[in-house]
Amino acid sequence: MVPHLITALNVPINELEQRILDSMPAIERWFRLEWMEHTPPFYSSVDVRNAGFKLAPVATNLFPGGWNNLTPEMLPLAVQAAMAAIEKICPEARNLLVVPENHPRNSFYLSSLLQLKRIFHQAGLNVRFGSLNPEIKEPTTLSLPTGETITIEPLIRSDRRLGLKDFDPCTILLNNDLSTGIPGMLEDLEEQYLLPPRHASWSVRRKSRHFKAYEEVSKRFGKLLGIDPWLINPMYAQCDEVNFADGSGMECLTSNVEAMLAKVKRKYKEYGINEKPFVIVKADNGSHGMGIMTVRDVRDLPELIEKTRARMAASDDLNNVTDVIIQEGVLTNERVNEAVAEPVVYMMDRYVVGGFYRVNAERGVDENLNAPGSSFVPLAFADNGRLPQAGEKPGSSSPNRFYMYGVIGRLAMLAASYELEATDPDAEVYD
């Protein structure tokens, strides 16, 4: 179940929404059974794009920031979910150590940390922050524009445990995606719970692996609903070892972009969709380095590659050889005050606890919105009918729409769970 939000959208009736609403008990039971077999990530956020004819996740974050964008109405749900999560992991816990990003200078990010602290405090934990940044040598108190303060402390590693001065946590919660590698400080912590696990780091994760797992999830879910999985699944391809400095790997990129555009075109034709296909090209590991390209025509690719090369050279990032994912672009039909918007769904344990719109007035319907100029609309609860209403026409009700987003968010979370199982270095193998 999901909290139900006002959305700015009122698009035409959507068959998928109707199908999802009609199948609600079956869907919830399906998730219930999945969570008997699989462990949900501790927390996650999923960027969803709604093209009207198609609805799909485009990014799944296992170290979500942005908690400050959840409204106060959503917090009791987050607290309840946090209680359920903690109870499973470490019911006797008194202390939770949160490891933030190494350079949390942005006050929005600091607000997000304070929101996490609030949630876990209410769930019954003493929360403190410990930084991996070696420059943090003593407790450092930072001020927010709101007048609030937050203290980041140096981590103290003993032989077997990680903690802070006079603070020995049962669970260590990473809010740092460790994209530059896993510090030795986080190794060999068998006595404590480190969540998400090390292999959820962007130094290990691959988007292609996530979307492979998601493809599997969407096929099974599509069968449950009797729908073409493409309606919820963005197609993808990958190229290994693309090097923007010496140009190697560019043939792979070009041929895959061309093939993907053709595949999308065929699908659009099959469904009578009168839109221009596009693909998104991005690094397979994390969002750093090469950035995100929108390609509408394979003939634009050389210019886009040159721009990326120039940008990477300017930021001394050029020597990175990178694996690349070529993903079907999903339009977003959502608008907030005429600016292009995409919903972001927040989850803790198996529960949807809230969401908001990422809005970017400077970007188009086929571009990445998670870029300079983006803002967040902390959606208020609707004035009535917050739970999905069986009787309402699809498309006419924002709670119904948000229920659908919560389902897609949870499918992506389930894919992340499959993905983490597949990459778990400590997984027990039964021969």
Place this chain on the structure above:
Amino acid sequence: MVPHLITALNVPINELEQRILDSMPAIERWFRLEWMEHTPPFYSSVDVRNAGFKLAPVATNLFPGGWNNLTPEMLPLAVQAAMAAIEKICPEARNLLVVPENHPRNSFYLSSLLQLKRIFHQAGLNVRFGSLNPEIKEPTTLSLPTGETITIEPLIRSDRRLGLKDFDPCTILLNNDLSTGIPGMLEDLEEQYLLPPRHASWSVRRKSRHFKAYEEVSKRFGKLLGIDPWLINPMYAQCDEVNFADGSGMECLTSNVEAMLAKVKRKYKEYGINEKPFVIVKADNGSHGMGIMTVRDVRDLPELIEKTRARMAASDDLNNVTDVIIQEGVLTNERVNEAVAEPVVYMMDRYVVGGFYRVNAERGVDENLNAPGSSFVPLAFADNGRLPQAGEKPGSSSPNRFYMYGVIGRLAMLAASYELEATDPDAEVYD
């Protein structure tokens, strides 16, 4: 954690509230550990009275109605809690059978049933209603003033299972307190989950047993907080076999009322409380028959007994010999639009999912409000600060106050859990 409500109250600073807020992580951890050892009731509602100097539960309902009084904002919390509850009991469940009261003619009660249906539907269950009333011989559709309808069907009992026509549930949820006895139809259902269990029925439960368990809970919780448990515990005494027809048992009643008034007076003196003590006399099993008496002076007792006798004779109820509980009266300082009010806290599984005020303009601060003339104020969420704020002065913040009510509600729920364990006829005894 609890949802946080606007309250109409702004009483002076309350030391207990401060103590409870300061101890939040310890309290939540304490509950977490309790729920490792004990099973929460499937659902419950608790009437709480706040005297300003003292805060205590006065009634714990294990078959709560009134779900219609929860606001739409609270429902996502209820759904999330329902998911957690169902997952533990019967994760593969598709169907939930709800057994309502035998004569659900009141449209408020029907709205409450529809609300329960909505909650469990969202949690992933097909919900239907089956009546124990032998007059329901075929599916009967009742209309509500809102235009909604609800269908009550006859129960069908097979050798081993209870269901409806073409409806075989995994779990049977009782919303009927079975105060007149447990029908044979509900016996020997080993293959299905019957919740709450049969011994939660008012034909088995005794208030004195509940408040004995609550006394134990309040002592342990008082130790955790370093407070006198009396601040959260209503004292009680009991008399067996009071007979209003022949007057037997009246000496027991008189001496216990007198002793209880004296005990309360001593406590008031100890705390410098300038209020008049009173006691509540009620049947030890359920709320039927003799009604509820407020006794402010033992000299008033003969007149009150005579009134009760006359009322029972008029309703042909006089032959009931009944056990009686004599409970310390707890004033309520709450007001909604100048009418006397008491908070009612709703819980599902271990979670507080909402609450409202029971308001009765025709009653005094020392009287039972659950009586003709009562109404319900479905409290809206406050406009801001919905989570308890550590920095705020106690008494100044409604979220803080409601957090405190949620703690007391959960203490009473925990007492009900102890109580049901002690009275479980199928409990395994380890010698």
